Amino acid sequence: xxxxxKRNFRQRIVKNDSDDxxxxxxxxxxxxxxPEPKPDRQxxxxxxxxxxxxxxxLSFDHxxxxxxxxVKKSSHSKKVAKLLKKESQLEKQNDTKxxxxxENGSSNVKVEDTQKEDVENxxxxxxxxxxxxxxxxxxxxxxxxxxxEGTFKKMLKRGEIPDATTIHQIRxxxxxxxDMGDFVPLDDTIKHxxxxxxxxxxxxxxxxxxxxxxxxxxxxxxxxxxxxxKENFLRAEHGSDxxxxxxxxxxxxxxxxxxxxxxxxxxxxxxxxxxxxSQPADAMYSNGYPSNGGPIPATTGGxxxxxxxxxxxxxxxxxxxxxxxxxxxxxxxxxxxxSHKQEADKLEHDIEDSQMSIVNCEASVPKLExxxxxxxxxxxxxxxxxxxxxxxxxxxNHLESRMNNLLKNRxxxxxxxxxxxxxxxxxxxxxxxxxxxxxxxxxxxxxxxxEREARRARRRRMREGKSILGHHDGLSSDDEENQSExxxxxxxxxxxxxxxxxxxxxxxxxxxxxxxxxSRFYNWKNQYGDTYREAYIGxxxxxxxxxxxxxxxxxxNPLDEHCKDIEEMRWYDSLLFYGFNEGQPIDQxxxxxxxxxxxxxxxxxxxxxxxxxxxxxxxxxxxxxxxVKLTKxxxxxxxxxxxxxxxxxxxxxxxxxxMKKTLDDDVFMPLYPKSVLENRNSGPSVFFHxxxxxxxxxxGHFLSWDNIISTKVLQGLALDGLLNxxxxxxxQTAPFNNETLQKCQTIVSTFPKTWFDDLDSDKxxxxxxxxxxxxxxxxxxxxxxxxxASDMQRKDLKDQLKQISKFLVNIHALDHAMKLSE
Numbered sequence: 166x167x168x169x170x171k172r173n174f175r176q177r178i179v180k181n182d183s184d185d186x187x188x189x190x191x192x193x194x195x196x197x198x199x200p201e202p203k204p205d206r207q208x209x210x211x212x213x214x215x216x217x218x219x220x221x222x223l224s225f226d227h228x229x230x231x232x233x234x235x236v237k238k239s240s241h242s243k244k245v246a247k248l249l250k251k252e253s254q255l256e257k258q259n260d261t262k263x264x265x266x267x268e269n270g271s272s273n274v275k276v277e278d279t280q281k282e283d284v285e286n287x288x289x290x291x292x293x294x295x296x297x298x299x300x301x302x303x304x305x306x307x308x309x310x311x312x313x314e315g316t317f318k319k320m321l322k323r324g325e326i327p328d329a330t331t332i333h334q335i336r337x338x339x340x341x342x343x344d345m346g347d348f349v350p351l352d353d354t355i356k357h358x359x360x361x362x363x364x365x366x367x368x369x370x371x372x373x374x375x376x377x378x379x380x381x382x383x384x385x386x387x388x389x390x391x392x393x394x395k396e397n398f399l400r401a402e403h404g405s406d407x408x409x410x411x412x413x414x415x416x417x418x419x420x421x422x423x424x425x426x427x428x429x430x431x432x433x434x435x436x437x438x439x440x441x442x443s444q445p446a447d448a449m450y451s452n453g454y455p456s457n458g459g460p461i462p463a464t465t466g467g468x469x470x471x472x473x474x475x476x477x478x479x480x481x482x483x484x485x486x487x488x489x490x491x492x493x494x495x496x497x498x499x500x501x502x503x504s505h506k507q508e509a510d511k512l513e514h515d516i517e518d519s520q521m522s523i524v525n526c527e528a529s530v531p532k533l534e535x536x537x538x539x540x541x542x543x544x545x546x547x548x549x550x551x552x553x554x555x556x557x558x559x560x561x562n563h564l565e566s567r568m569n570n571l572l573k574n575r576x577x578x579x580x581x582x583x584x585x586x587x588x589x590x591x592x593x594x595x596x597x598x599x600x601x602x603x604x605x606x607x608x609x610x611x612x613x614x615x616e617r618e619a620r621r622a623r624r625r626r627m628r629e630g631k632s633i634l635g636h637h638d639g640l641s642s643d644d645e646e647n648q649s650e651x652x653x654x655x656x657x658x659x660x661x662x663x664x665x666x667x668x669x670x671x672x673x674x675x676x677x678x679x680x681x682x683x684s685r686f687y688n689w690k691n692q693y694g695d696t697y698r699e700a701y702i703g704x705x706x707x708x709x710x711x712x713x714x715x716x717x718x719x720x721x722n723p724l725d726e727h728c729k730d731i732e733e734m735r736w737y738d739s740l741l742f743y744g745f746n747e748g749q750p751i752d753q754x755x756x757x758x759x760x761x762x763x764x765x766x767x768x769x770x771x772x773x774x775x776x777x778x779x780x781x782x783x784x785x786x787x788x789x790x791x792x793v794k795l796t797k798x799x800x801x802x803x804x805x806x807x808x809x810x811x812x813x814x815x816x817x818x819x820x821x822x823x824m825k826k827t828l829d830d831d832v833f834m835p836l837y838p839k840s841v842l843e844n845r846n847s848g849p850s851v852f853f854h855x856x857x858x859x860x861x862x863x864x865g866h867f868l869s870w871d872n873i874i875s876t877k878v879l880q881g882l883a884l885d886g887l888l889n890x891x892x893x894x895x896x897q898t899a900p901f902n903n904e905t906l907q908k909c910q911t912i913v914s915t916f917p918k919t920w921f922d923d924l925d926s927d928k929x930x931x932x933x934x935x936x937x938x939x940x941x942x943x944x945x946x947x948x949x950x951x952x953x954a955s956d957m958q959r960k961d962l963k964d965q966l967k968q969i970s971k972f973l974v975n976i977h978a979l980d981h982a983m984k985l986s987e
Contacts, residue, residue, distance in 0.1 A: 573779045594849040639858035642785040679739040703756025707763040724788040762805035770812040778819035783827045789866045834891040871917040884932035927979035937978045
């Protein structure tokens, strides 16, 4: 990735010891390698190196062009090299002469043999001269040798490569001598610390570059001689450029083999030592050759002679050890054999499985094709269905919104009219006559009063025709409309319903009929149930049928007397038995069995919450009864409608919000003096009792939500917000009579009995203490009246006391009942 910077190499100056011959680069083929210099010669080389260190420092001023390296050699080695060069030239000339003579026939063989002998004799002579000329220096520095070193040198002279054990022993001996301090360290480099040069490398400080120091390749001397003999032989045999190329190639191969052999000897030292210790003596030779690849030593008695170190390592072996090692080897081979057998069995088993899978796959191709076509069709159908619903859902939302607004506006109109009637009656029955005279001129109010009295008269005649007993003014709901309003409402409602029926006229039945949609997904479940469950279709179906159900529920108003029940609708019949197979048990974990409860929870309850908050009138007895009945049915029949359901919680919140709104806006209790209320037929008295009975009716409507709305919330609305705040206040201001007892009886009858089942003490619930005090005050008033009453009146008064005591017992006010009995 990055370029390497150029390096400047200092050109090494080659010095020649002899004055008569010039220095010249040494040819690699003619290089003469001398034995390793001894310590005395190394000392002289170190002193000479220090003197010339300043001259040999690397400089950046030298030219980069000449970067040749030359091997320094002594004068003697140069003379020998020249002799070898001359001999090689003579051999080339003899080769050319020999090739000319070989053309004459049978004389070729004799000439070649004679030439080979001359070459060998000449090389032998040169070698003896070389050893003789270098032997003096070596003899002076020779040290006593050990047996291993003597054996090592003898093997080198014979041209043999020593085994790893011998090399290891010699290395251990040298390491021991080095540790004892009587061995010259190999690293003889001197760092030039005081030099001023910018770059100093360890190569320049290495003393191995001294002029008198030579590279020791004596261990491979015989191999080099044999290589040269072979070169001469091949040169004499071929004597051509092609032969010289082959010789050069062969020569390079032999050099690489020699170097790699030396490296292998050093790297496999530990391996050879382990083999000699672990293997038996007869295992070290295979087919007459040593296991380490070395030459076969001289034999005695028909067995190969092992090296000394090998003999030492095998002297401690016993027959039991050999048997144990053979057994271990056999066990290892058995384990390998077993693993191979297991692998073979596994491969055979895999082949059988593969063949079976091929057969099965070929047999399942038709089914897979059918399966693929089915899912392609189903994917296209679902995609088209979703696109169709995306077009129709906005219009469904618009129609549903129109219908909700229509019903909401009518309910708001009834509420506003009732509130206006209350205000008109308050103004009409004011004690200030001037105000009454001024209001009599208000024609709009007079018209409203006339319409109100007409509606009341029609309801009165209707009750008389039905023979309804025990009715009081204020218990009926004023929800009548005139004919024009009815016509307008009906016309707009019919228009919405008609448009909802025409919405899917441009769509085929497969995408507009719930029966067709159900059959599509039902076939998917029967044919490929696993993919049906993996796609969670059971959870998606409620959302998929949502637009169709909402479209059929546009005109659904459970507060209306003529409203159609959802169980009678078409969508309900289509989804009723979805997921049910006759004769099979019902799977509780199947989401399809929860389809209808999910539709009720996700579609019906949100619509019912809107109706409860915006359309329901809590003062209407019929609407309240229908809504309470429907809610209890959903809670009883559909398991998804429970306290943990979010939509159910929203429904209950809507109910509470609507009841609070009625308490704030629609409840009114007028207060008049007792003298005014004693005349039961007077206008203020009629208005007072009407409002009193209306509040008692509303109390019953609130308490009808028991077991649906929490008890704490319901007691706060009904008792604190309505009974104690409005109803008891009106009872305390009115004179006590039989009508007051009827009101008390009606109030007590509306209390749920479950409120008093868990009470442990004799006291009632805290919110009814005000009611108990009023009843005790009425009992005291009756006691006083008994003293002055006649016998017939006294009997009636005592019956009233018994009723009051019964009221106290019914609301679990036992402490007050005991006081009254005393």
